[in-house]
Amino acid sequence: MTWILPTRSGRYVVDPAPRGAGLVAVSWGPDGGEARPPAAATSSFEADLDLLPMEATALGTRNVHGAELVVRRADGLRGARLAAAGEVTVGRDDDGATHLVCPLADDVLGLSVRLHLRTHPGHDVVEKWAELRNDSAQPVELLRAWGGVFTVPAEAGASVGLLGGAWSREFTPFEVELRAGTLSLGSRQGITSHTYAPVVSVTPSGEPGPRYGVALAWSGSWRMTLDAVPFADHLRIAAGPDDESGILTLEPSAGLTTPVLAGVRVEGDADDLAQAWHAYQATLARTRGPEHRPIVYNSWFATTFDVRVEHQLELAAAAAEVGAEVFVVDDGWFRGRTSDRAALGDWEADLHRIPGGLGPLADGVRRLGMRFGLWVEPEAVSPDSNLYRAHPEWAHQVAGRPLETLRNQYVLNLGWPEVEEWVLGTLRRLLGDTDITYLKWDMNRSIADGGQSVLGGDDWSWRHTQAYYRILDGLRAEFPQVTVEACAGGGGRIDHAVLARTDVVWPSDETGPRDRLAIQHGFLGVLPAWTMSSWVTDLPDLLDRDRDGEPPSLDFRFVVAMAGVLGIGADILAWDEAMRERASSFVDLYRSIRSVVHTGRVRRHGSPADGACAVQYTGGDEAGADVGTVVVLAWRRPAAQRTAAGRLTVHLRDLDPDARYRLRGSDVGTSTFTGKQLITDGIAIGWAWGDCDAMILDRV
Numbered sequence: 001m002t003w004i005l006p007t008r009s010g011r012y013v014v015d016p017a018p019r020g021a022g023l024v025a026v027s028w029g030p031d032g033g034e035a036r037p038p039a040a041a042t043s044s045f046e047a048d049l050d051l052l053p054m055e056a057t058a059l060g061t062r063n064v065h066g067a068e069l070v071v072r073r074a075d076g077l078r079g080a081r082l083a084a085a086g087e088v089t090v091g092r093d094d095d096g097a098t099h100l101v102c103p104l105a106d107d108v109l110g111l112s113v114r115l116h117l118r119t120h121p122g123h124d125v126v127e128k129w130a131e132l133r134n135d136s137a138q139p140v141e142l143l144r145a146w147g148g149v150f151t152v153p154a155e156a157g158a159s160v161g162l163l164g165g166a167w168s169r170e171f172t173p174f175e176v177e178l179r180a181g182t183l184s185l186g187s188r189q190g191i192t193s194h195t196y197a198p199v200v201s202v203t204p205s206g207e208p209g210p211r212y213g214v215a216l217a218w219s220g221s222w223r224m225t226l227d228a229v230p231f232a233d234h235l236r237i238a239a240g241p242d243d244e245s246g247i248l249t250l251e252p253s254a255g256l257t258t259p260v261l262a263g264v265r266v267e268g269d270a271d272d273l274a275q276a277w278h279a280y281q282a283t284l285a286r287t288r289g290p291e292h293r294p295i296v297y298n299s300w301f302a303t304t305f306d307v308r309v310e311h312q313l314e315l316a317a318a319a320a321e322v323g324a325e326v327f328v329v330d331d332g333w334f335r336g337r338t339s340d341r342a343a344l345g346d347w348e349a350d351l352h353r354i355p356g357g358l359g360p361l362a363d364g365v366r367r368l369g370m371r372f373g374l375w376v377e378p379e380a381v382s383p384d385s386n387l388y389r390a391h392p393e394w395a396h397q398v399a400g401r402p403l404e405t406l407r408n409q410y411v412l413n414l415g416w417p418e419v420e421e422w423v424l425g426t427l428r429r430l431l432g433d434t435d436i437t438y439l440k441w442d443m444n445r446s447i448a449d450g451g452q453s454v455l456g457g458d459d460w461s462w463r464h465t466q467a468y469y470r471i472l473d474g475l476r477a478e479f480p481q482v483t484v485e486a487c488a489g490g491g492g493r494i495d496h497a498v499l500a501r502t503d504v505v506w507p508s509d510e511t512g513p514r515d516r517l518a519i520q521h522g523f524l525g526v527l528p529a530w531t532m533s534s535w536v537t538d539l540p541d542l543l544d545r546d547r548d549g550e551p552p553s554l555d556f557r558f559v560v561a562m563a564g565v566l567g568i569g570a571d572i573l574a575w576d577e578a579m580r581e582r583a584s585s586f587v588d589l590y591r592s593i594r595s596v597v598h599t600g601r602v603r604r605h606g607s608p609a610d611g612a613c614a615v616q617y618t619g620g621d622e623a624g625a626d627v628g629t630v631v632v633l634a635w636r637r638p639a640a641q642r643t644a645a646g647r648l649t650v651h652l653r654d655l656d657p658d659a660r661y662r663l664r665g666s667d668v669g670t671s672t673f674t675g676k677q678l679i680t681d682g683i684a685i686g687w688a689w690g691d692c693d694a695m696i697l698d699r700v
Helices: 270-284 309-322 358-367 386-390 417-433 460-478 496-501 513-524 554-561 577-599 675-680
Strands: 003-006 011-016 023-029 069-073 089-092 098-106 111-119 125-134 140-145 149-153 158-164 172-178 181-187 196-204 211-216 222-228 234-241 248-250 255-257 261-266 296-298 326-329 371-376 438-441 483-486 533-536 565-568 601-605 612-619 629-636 660-663 672-674 692-699
Touching: 003 098, 003 111, 011 111, 125 140, 125 149, 125 248, 125 270, 140 234, 149 196, 149 211, 149 261, 172 181, 172 513, 181 196, 196 222, 196 234, 211 222, 211 234, 211 270, 234 261, 248 255, 261 270, 270 496, 270 601, 296 309, 296 533, 309 326, 309 358, 309 577, 326 438, 358 371, 358 417, 371 417, 417 460, 460 483, 460 496, 483 496, 513 554, 513 601, 513 612, 533 554, 554 565, 554 577, 554 629, 554 692, 565 577, 577 612, 577 629, 577 692, 660 675, 672 675
Parallel strands: 296 326, 296 565, 326 371, 371 438, 438 483, 533 565
Antiparallel strands: 003 011, 011 023, 069 140, 089 098, 098 111, 111 125, 125 255, 125 261, 140 248, 149 234, 158 172, 158 196, 181 222, 196 211, 211 261, 222 234, 601 612, 612 629, 629 692, 660 672, 660 692
């Protein structure tokens, strides 16, 4: 029996494994390919199940090479010998997806496993996960609980692309050549972390061929391994919750569902892979329209902790003048919060600085024609706070070990039901008492000492993360009008599970435009522009300081921020009238291209490390249909402006060769090109504003 799961441009094919031990990946691609011949053991040191490209399996079923499930029962019984526990079923979900379920079990251990594979005709991604259930009378420890794996051909090894970094330098691309051995990435921090994003690309070495991507939808501690067995013909990529910093325990009759592991295969380059991811990520979003991607003004850099109602309303008036659509009051609005040393957890407006509370401030913002938004950090608590004094046991902690402060704060243990209930209740009160329609949820430290769960187990990251999801899900259900921006000291918690529950994400706290351009270049390689919050500020670059000392222009800052979801975070009261008028003109320009930037197909031309680079957006409307508009945003470095490196000709892609395109603002009959000309000859960037440009072509 062979099962075929169709994707938008191909199919994913699986066969039953020998002795009913699960599923074997047969082929993946446009035509499905031919079935792999059964693997034959070449010695007594490997069995056939170790050699085959098995779908997720267990230690005990597969013993020599890596396994995705490692279990141990309380009486010491270890491993799982999985076998068929019913018929494999293939059906249609309500959204038209093809959904395969393979039931397996180890009757001796008392564990049942249901493998899930899912594809959709709207994209090329394959989703995998597993449901686990303890049918024994004793607890079962899940030393590793990963529900999916992808096997890609790699006879001569592969080039692995990953995104790494640190605070202020997230999403930096790295390449690793892997011919033999195991490459392991992950986080032990209770969040996805700034160190690695839970996504990789794999390009098999040798002749040009397909490119693969694998991403994990999990927002707590995680681990991803890429295993290249010497002289094998494939690379095995698996991922799930971190298997080093905690153990999941299933009590009798209890079960859990593993995070989704998603994989995609494309014929093409890195931007083709990015587009395949973006098509899938569009299905995770509730909308890609402006209703949940407004132009934000955030008051943080203008005020820091000095939040006073009169000053906020002055800023709001200036923000409305330049065209902001929502005004967000950042940190410092609540009682006792005059620095980062106190008051997290005491989420009530400081009536000395905001007389009358948030309601009158929100009313004043709305009278200016904008929505009102608020910053919160609901997982955090300050040692100097009423909340911590009342409930010190609510902080993540290990019994007998002193708590560690990072950024002068602790983290609340959401794994305790009463803490989860308090956080959700606090946010409900804030959103219910005041007309807040934009919520920026921040998280400014890792979880250094994960606390025990209420049941006494060591599954703190699992329980914290699941509670985080339930709170976000509850807020969306009860307050669908509220836009949620996810932030964790910048890009510390961004993955598919976060994208499915929030509207925009904050890729980095670094807003210096040249540094930010590099961060956005890596971000757009795996994540979509409609989620990428980007602000115009007056801050210098932390890392990229050009030797000639030329600061980037206001124009440059705007064009960088226009590459995603535009925001402004500068002290606009310090801008003169000419700067505000210039800002207003850029906001108007952005509004005219926003739908294309957010739903169009993305192509990156060059790199921010080059003398000049550009990003092209082609398409689209809310449904992704081609509306015949092309946006090209371009930037160049000061040192390259007077050299050949500063000249840039962009060879556009994704165009109709027979169509004609005209530069917006030019006369009919002039500055008109065929699609073929734009593809073959390219278009020279005119550098309308010296160090940047925004060229828009409309189909005529």
